[in-house]
Amino acid sequence: MWVVGLTGGIATGKSTVSGLLRDKGVPIVDADIIARKVVEPGTTGLKQIVKYFGEVVLFPDGSLDRKKLGSVIFNDESKRKRLNTILHPAIRRMMVWEVVKHWLCGKKYCVLDVPLLIEGPLWKWVAQVAVVYCPEEIQLERLVQRDGSTREDASARLSSQLSIVDKVKYADVVIDNSGTRENLESQVTALVYDLEKTVGWTWMLSWLIPPYGILSAAWILTRRAISRKTKSN
Numbered sequence: 149m150w151v152v153g154l155t156g157g158i159a160t161g162k163s164t165v166s167g168l169l170r171d172k173g174v175p176i177v178d179a180d181i182i183a184r185k186v187v188e189p190g191t192t193g194l195k196q197i198v199k200y201f202g203e204v205v206l207f208p209d210g211s212l213d214r215k216k217l218g219s220v221i222f223n224d225e226s227k228r229k230r231l232n233t234i235l236h237p238a239i240r241r242m243m244v245w246e247v248v249k250h251w252l253c254g255k256k257y258c259v260l261d262v263p264l265l266i267e268g269p270l271w272k273w274v275a276q277v278a279v280v281y282c283p284e285e286i287q288l289e290r291l292v293q294r295d296g297s298t299r300e301d302a303s304a305r306l307s308s309q310l311s312i313v314d315k316v317k318y319a320d321v322v323i324d325n326s327g328t329r330e331n332l333e334s335q336v337t338a339l340v341y342d343l344e345k346t347v348g349w350t351w352m353l354s355w356l357i358p359p360y361g362i363l364s365a366a367w368i369l370t371r372r373a374i375s376r377k378t379k380s381n
């Protein structure tokens with residue numbers, strides 16, 4: 149199973165790219181969707197959030213007031229880290245399970261759409277890292293326009309993540325979303341074409357020469373280990 153990690157900064161266009169990929173039939177595992185599932189009413193995730201943040205982050209019907217929790221964590225680093233500690237292990241477990249399900253369904257590859265791919269450990273385990281980029285000024289503009297938030301709130305969200313310039317340093321593939329949607333779509337089409345080609349060859353070789361499967365897995369892990377070492381220096 150060839151797993152591509154798709155990431156970017158807030159509002160650089162990850163969801164737009166994963167939507168285009170989904171339209172082209174690419175299997176997607178979306179961390180933002182999973183992050184909503186693990187805080188549905190009755191889940192351990194929601195109980196732990198209430199225990200730490202209090203009932204003020206709940207609506208009267210007992211569901212999570214996301215706006216309220218967001219305004220707390222995007223303005224307080226220690227609280228954000230605490231929320232991450234509560235939710236990320238459950239999100240990762242569910243993501244791995246989704247990948248396994250795609251594999252069991254016979255899919256040769258899938259794309260993990262994970263906003264915090266580089267900030268967490270997952271980027272070390274994917275075969276390829278694709279980063280959706282646009283300059284910070286456009287990022288802010290799109291965020292304010294999409295969420296109707298103030299520039300101040302938008303900046304607070306932006307600074308809660310590694311900067312987009314730093315994320316690009318980890319990329320095997322950069323998708324530049326500074327231009328039009330048409331331009332973005334043609335980059336996504338090229339990405340799918342390359343992906344099909346790479347995966348096709350890997351898949352065929354692993355059947356023709358069984359040790360090839362093991363060798364290519366070893367190659368991915370070694371490459372990741374080398375780039376991990378280079379980037380931490």
Ligand SMILES: CC(C)(COP(=O)(O)OP(=O)(O)OC[C@H]1O[C@@H](n2cnc3c(N)ncnc32)[C@H](O)[C@@H]1O)[C@@H](O)C(=O)NCCC(=O)NCCS
Pocket residue numbers: 157158159179180183213214215217218221228231232235239262263264308309
């Ligand atoms: C704080 C919450 C309730 C705010 O919800 P809201 O509906 O306003 O935003 P949404 O979930 O759509 O996230 C929008 C974007 O914010 C960014 N973001 C979300 N959580 C975080 C975080 N903990 N740290 C940094 N950036 C984050 C991501 O880029 C994400 O794509 C929510 O984001 C959340 O539960 N976050 C913790 C889980 C998490 O880390 N999710 C990111 C995917 S792993």
Ligand SMILES: Nc1ncnc2c1ncn2[C@@H]1O[C@H](COP(=O)(O)OP(=O)(O)OP(=O)(O)O)[C@@H](O)[C@H]1O
Pocket residue numbers: 156157158159160161162163164165180263290291293294325326327328329332
């Ligand atoms: N090329 C483009 N031109 C103009 N607007 C765009 C372009 N690409 C995306 N957008 C818009 O920018 C906003 C942010 O895009 P999107 O929601 O895909 O970002 P995201 O990276 O998934 O954000 P988040 O991290 O908050 O989930 C959306 O309103 C989207 O419609």
